[in-house]
């Protein structure tokens with residue numbers, strides 16, 4: 001996937017993702033402050049707009065960097081900062097990439113997850129977005145091509161999201177609930193799963 005195709009795919013995927021904003025808001029309301037719906041919809045729309053204005057000769061890394069900047073500036077939440085940092089880290093893994101293939105996607109998602117783990121001081125099982133990102137990265141890394149990679153990343157993320165219900169939240173506002181967080185589905189992990197699903201649906 002080259003730059004022009006990448007821009008269109010991101011924009012279509014994010015247009016679809018915003019249709020899940022109410023679900024993300026409701027999940028975040030149960031576990032946190034309910035701002036995730038706003039963070040995702042403002043961020044997604046800002047990225048769509050920024051990519052409308054990006055020069056045609058931009059590389060995939062420059063596209064990802066522009067997306068990171070737009071997402072961060074759209075909304076001042078912790079999640080927006082973490083996601084933007086992840087996108088920025090992903091963009092650095094694309095220094096020489098002109099054609100985004102499944103191995104480039106795997107590297108990007110892994111770099112984004114590593115960055116989020118480090119900056120968010122979080123690890124797998126803490127019941128955060130990381131719980132869906134890391135299995136998705138592994139799924140892309142093991143897949144023969146992008147279509148198969150996306151399908152298996154969606155399955156892996158969905159499984160991880162279901163598993164978050166049995167976990168206790170250990171990071172962010174949700175951790176204040178302590179054991180009362182058990183039984184509730186993690187909104188951040190759900191956002192990653194919905195993003196992957198939206199990308200597939202919008203670009204089929």
Ligand SMILES: [Mg+2]
Pocket residue numbers: 028032033034035036
């Ligand atoms: Mg929140």
